Each structure stands twice: as structure tokens, then as C-alpha cells.
Amino acid sequence: MTTWVLLLLVLLACSVTGTQAGLVEKGRDLVVSWFNQALNVLPKFNARSLMTWFFHFNDNVFFTLYRRNCEPKRIVVGNIESLADSCLSSEVKTKIIIHGWLSAEDNYYSDLMKKAFLEAHDYNVITADWSWYSYNFYTFARFSIDYVAPEIAKFVEFIVDAGIHPDDVHILGHSLGAHIAGLAGFEMKVNVSRITGMDPAMPLIFGDESHRLDATDAQFVDIIHTSRYTLGVNEAYGHADFYPNGGGPLQPGCGLELGVCTHSRSYRYYIESIHNEKGFMALKCDGWWHFTHQNCSSTYDYMGEGVSHSARGKFYLRTATKPPYALGDIWWRSTNIEGNKDPPLPLSNITRNKSSALTQKERFLSPTIEDYPTLLN
Numbered sequence: 001m002t003t004w005v006l007l008l009l010v011l012l013a014c015s016v017t018g019t020q021a022g023l024v025e026k027g028r029d030l031v032v033s034w035f036n037q038a039l040n041v042l043p044k045f046n047a048r049s050l051m052t053w054f055f056h057f058n059d060n061v062f063f064t065l066y067r068r069n070c071e072p073k074r075i076v077v078g079n080i081e082s083l084a085d086s087c088l089s090s091e092v093k094t095k096i097i098i099h100g101w102l103s104a105e106d107n108y109y110s111d112l113m114k115k116a117f118l119e120a121h122d123y124n125v126i127t128a129d130w131s132w133y134s135y136n137f138y139t140f141a142r143f144s145i146d147y148v149a150p151e152i153a154k155f156v157e158f159i160v161d162a163g164i165h166p167d168d169v170h171i172l173g174h175s176l177g178a179h180i181a182g183l184a185g186f187e188m189k190v191n192v193s194r195i196t197g198m199d200p201a202m203p204l205i206f207g208d209e210s211h212r213l214d215a216t217d218a219q220f221v222d223i224i225h226t227s228r229y230t231l232g233v234n235e236a237y238g239h240a241d242f243y244p245n246g247g248g249p250l251q252p253g254c255g256l257e258l259g260v261c262t263h264s265r266s267y268r269y270y271i272e273s274i275h276n277e278k279g280f281m282a283l284k285c286d287g288w289w290h291f292t293h294q295n296c297s298s299t300y301d302y303m304g305e306g307v308s309h310s311a312r313g314k315f316y317l318r319t320a321t322k323p324p325y326a327l328g329d330i331w332w333r334s335t336n337i338e339g340n341k342d343p344p345l346p347l348s349n350i351t352r353n354k355s356s357a358l359t360q361k362e363r364f365l366s367p368t369i370e371d372y373p374t375l376l377n
């Protein structure tokens, strides 16, 4: 402060004497030059870079590649050798799985999903591990996603530079991991084919679409809501939003609880859909009330792996209480059979005569007969 005052006095003295007018200009130019230099330097010390430096986000987000008949391999962004030594192939599609709060890449659900993908197809399955931050108080984990997401974005850009086509990249995230996927999609220079949000987290998620998962983050964004208003968001932020059993925290088989079971149902439904892409048939509808009152459009699609990328809007369906959760189209016929004798849906693989319907019921409904007795009529 004192320096500034002295400088000002000197400039003033010079201007008063009138003999040093050139110095005034020089002094002014100097101040302007300092100011411009400060502006140039400041962005390099913004909040993100400071946080990344302090918490080492770039060192503590890990990526592991899994392929059929290949050893798991850690891939390090910027390290070409780690890529060259891996089985990453541009010939197959890539699935990137991002876990949520209090979780890690090798936790139960991520592991099940990884195995299901590898069993179903020859994919590059990549797990993103941010457990260094996720095993913390929720507030810290939530705060971390803004800094974990750029690391995911850098990774995707790295493998795209190596030959992976963005159209072959599908990122799946659970809970806070869903928002990480969204923020990464927003951040990266490429537009990946698809992001799936499995019950994106609601607590402490505020702001516009640049602060959460939304439909602008990938070519196609689908969301499965299973604990809306508690741990998961209610709003339809994707291109296609699926609300199994209404999307609320009363998922069949979970009992009366506010999230832990229902929040993970999104994961469970998705994992099952990898092997049964047309198992979770869902109707486009304005809401659960409309769905239960048979007041929906005839547009349908499949929740999970089998969803069409052209699906748009909110979709509703029922599931069973325990695995297998998929009910095929049985629930649809049961809720619409009286009001619509000639359904517009192409039920090509399911004939509507009674004997085959019973076979379907046996196949799909055996775990849930007690829960949906009307389906047996």
C-alpha cells in the first residue's frame, strides 16, 4: 500500500512540475503493464488448479482396462507405454464405469457390471477409480466431483487420440459417479456416444446443467431413477429418463427405507439388462399416476442396455422384487389388457394366447406372484 502511495505522490509531483510529463505517461504505462501481467497470471492460479495441486486429483484417479483373455491393465493418462502394453482395441466398443460415494472400482456392483459386460460382448471395459475421494464425508466427495471429472475427460481424450472413436464410448456412472460422467462429458473436447446415469445423486447437487448430468453431456443420455427425492434426483435430466416402479424410494423388495437398497437398484436393473436387453420394457408416460391408470402413449422402449438412442421422454415400468427383476412385457399386458384389446406394441416374440402367456408368466413372474396377484388373472 505504502509503495502505491509513494508512486502516486511521485507521479503527482512530476505532473505538478510539468517538466516531467513524459514520466507520467511512463508511470501510467508501467501500472497498466503490471495490471495486465497480473490478469495473465491469475487464471493459472484459479480454484481448480489450486485444488488439483493440493489434493493431487491427477494422481489419485485411476483407470483400469479389462478385456476378455487379458490381464487387467492400469492405463495412465499421457503415458503411451501404458497404452501400448494394454489390450485396448479400437475394434470393439468401450464401456467406462464410474462408481459413486463410499465406493471403489472393485466394489460389488462395479465388479458385477464389469463381469456382465465382458460376458456379453468383447468390450474394452474401463473402470475409473476415485475412491481416494469417495471414501469421505459426503460433502467432501460431492466437492471432489468437480475435480475428478476433468481427469475422466482427459482420459477419454487420451484414448480417443489413441484411436478409440467417440461414437464407441459409453460412460456409465452411479450416484455421484453419474454427475462425474456428465461433468466429464461437458468438459471433454469430444462428444461421446452415450452417458448412462444410474440414479444420479440429489444431495448438494445445485446449479445449472454445467454442474450436473444433463442431456447436453453426450450424444445420448439415459437415466434410471430409483430413489428420487431421497438419494437420487427426480428431474428428467436426460434424453430418456426411466422411472421403474415410479422411480421413488419404494422399490419392490426393498421394504421401507430411504435409499441404500433403492439407490443401488438402478445398478442391479442395469446389470441384469446387459444379459436381457429387452427385459425391461417401459412405456412413455407423463407420470406414475398416468401409468397406473393406463393413461400412457403407446410408445415404448427398453430400460438399460437395450435402450434405443432415439428414445425421448419419461418412461415407466414395473419390476420384480428380486432377481430376475425384468418382467418383460407382462406388466404391460396386465395393466392394459382391459382398456386396450388391440395393443399397438409389436409383441412379436410373445403370442397372446393363454397357454403361452402362462409360460411367460412362469418365466418372468415366479418371484413376484405374491406381489402382483392380479397378473395371474
Ligand SMILES: [Ca+2]
Pocket: 182, 183, 186, 209, 210, 211, 212, 213, 214, 216, 217
Ligand atoms: Ca452437464
